[in-house]
Every structure is written in C-alpha cells, then in structure tokens.
Amino acid sequence: MGAGSGYWARLLQLRSVDVVAYDLHVAGDEGEKEDESDEKERENAKIAATSGEESHGDAEEAQGSGGEEADEEPDDEEEVVEEESGDEEEVEVEQVYWTEVLKGTPKDLRKHADRALFLCYPDDFEDSHESMAMASLCNYAGDTVIHIGELFGQSVCLPGAWGRTSSEEFQTHLATVYHKVLQVPLPSWHSSIDTLTVWKRTKSSITDGAMYAFIPEDERIDLAAASPSTRHLLLLGNTNTESTTTTTSKKRRRGKNKAKQAEDDEDSELSDNDEKSGGSASKAKKGKQAKGS
Secondary structure (H helix, E strand, O other), rough: OOOOHHHHHHHHHHHHOOOOEEEEEEEEHHHHHHHHHHHHHHHHHHHHHHHHHHHHHHHHHHHHHHHHHHHHHHHHHHHHHHHHHHHHOOOOOOOOOOOOOOOOOHHHHHHHHOEEEEEOOOOOOOOOOOOOHHHHHHHHOEEEEEEEEOOOOOOOOOOOOOOOOHHHHHHHHHHHEEEEEEEEEEEOOOOOOEEEEEEEOEEEEEEEEEEEEEEOOHOOOOOOOOOOOOOHHHHHHHHHHHHHHHHHHHHHHHHHHHHHHHHHHHHHHHHHHHHHHHHHHHHHHHHHHHHHO
16 A cells, blocks of 8 residues: 555565565546646636626726836836746656556545555655555555564654654554564665564453453563664673573583492492402412412
8 A cells, every 4th residue: 555656576486486576656647636736727717717807897996096007016026926936937847657556545445454555655645645455454454564664662753763764653554463573674774764574463361350462482582682782782691592502511521430430439349359269269279279289
C-alpha cells in the first residue's frame, strides 16, 4: 500500500516476488485532475463575467472621475501581472511508473490476508491529516508487515522521536500487535535514518489473569547494541566468557592430573606387590634349599 510509482514493487518483482501494488493516485489520475481544473476554470470565468457585468457601471464612473491618471494605472498593473506570471511559470514533469500500480485504499488490504503488507514512507500527510499506515494496519489481517523508513528513536529530525515516515499511533499499534524479527539499515540522506524492518504478528498468552506476548525464542531480536564509542563495553561479556572458559579448562586440567595421579599410584601399588611377591618367592626357595641340604 502506498506504492507510489512502483519502484520498490519493481525491484521485488525482479527478484521473483509476487507483488500487488496499490496507491491512492495512479496513472490516469492526471487526466481527471486536468478535467476538474478545466471545469473549475470555466466556473470561475462564469463568475467573473457575472461580477463584471454588475460592476461595469461603477467602473465607467470611476474612469470618468479619475481622468488621465485613472487611464495610466491599469498599464502599471498589467506590467506587474506580466512580471508575476513570468516568475510563476509551471513546468510539466511526466510521471514514470516502474510497474503496474492499482488504484486502491487501505480497505483493499482485506482481500490479501495471505500476503505480507509492505509500507514504504506511508505517511506524508500531503492528501490527508489521517495516517494511511494506521488505516492499512487496521484493515490488514495477515501475519507479516514490512516497513521502510524511520521508527521511534531512529530520527534526527526534531521535534519528536517518531521520525517523519509514519505516525505515532501507527508505530505504537505496530509494536503492540507485532514483534520485530529483522532490522536492516538502508542507505539514507544525512537528514534521515532509514531501516527495513520485518514484523511478525504476536500471539498472546494469559497467565494468572494477566496477558503476555508470546514470542518464540527463534524470533527474538538480539538486545545487545552499542555505538562505536561504547562498543568496547560489550567486551565485558566476552571477558566473562573467557574467564568461564579458563575456569572450565583449569577444572579439566585438574581432572586430568587427578586421573594421572591415580594411575601412577595404581602402578606403584602394583610394583610394590610385585616386589613383595618376588621377595616371598625367594624366601620360599631358600627354605626349600635349606631343607634339601
């Protein structure tokens, strides 16, 4: 929804993604706008003609009383009008569409619960003060939302911390009903911090009368994050890991030493037994020799 000229839709299609693109304004709307503007011009001309007939008598009286000075004033006004019209010259720019974009509203999303909802800079508030992103989210019954733009805490435009691509109410509802499973930074202008984020619909569970969000372990975003100036502080976690590894290796060494010591003790006991048995055998032999003699 809010596909614009279909640029993102075309990029996805080139990657074999099945896309249905909607926008409030599509190709062909320009002709309708021109027809509407022509009708307005004709209506304004009729109004001007009617008002001109009514004020024609007053204009003649003013012209007669003003004399030559009154005749000179319109010339100056005409020059000013010509200069202003020259400065406000309009240039027509042809709108290029990258792929087919269907004319639609957020209500059309009710037909596509089996698809992912893709929103790119959805709220510009040019045509309405209402949030198109919020309306889209309320009409969408699917499980996956993809958002392109700024989000809470990821903006350098002041005032406000919600960015300038989607409304506060949309972002609040998005984070309540869905949970983020992916975030990818995008190339941005110096005045914006754009990311691509993917959101999955959150299931809820009730425990002891309280409602909680159920988010599977494999869908939880890593909470560890740091700026380049504080990234070194994350090494504390690695240090703990290293110390744990060191302790484990020491325990293994101790275990090996104990096992080796036990083997050595066992070998020494065997040798002592062999010596004892050897001594007993020699004594017995000597006793036999004494008896024989």
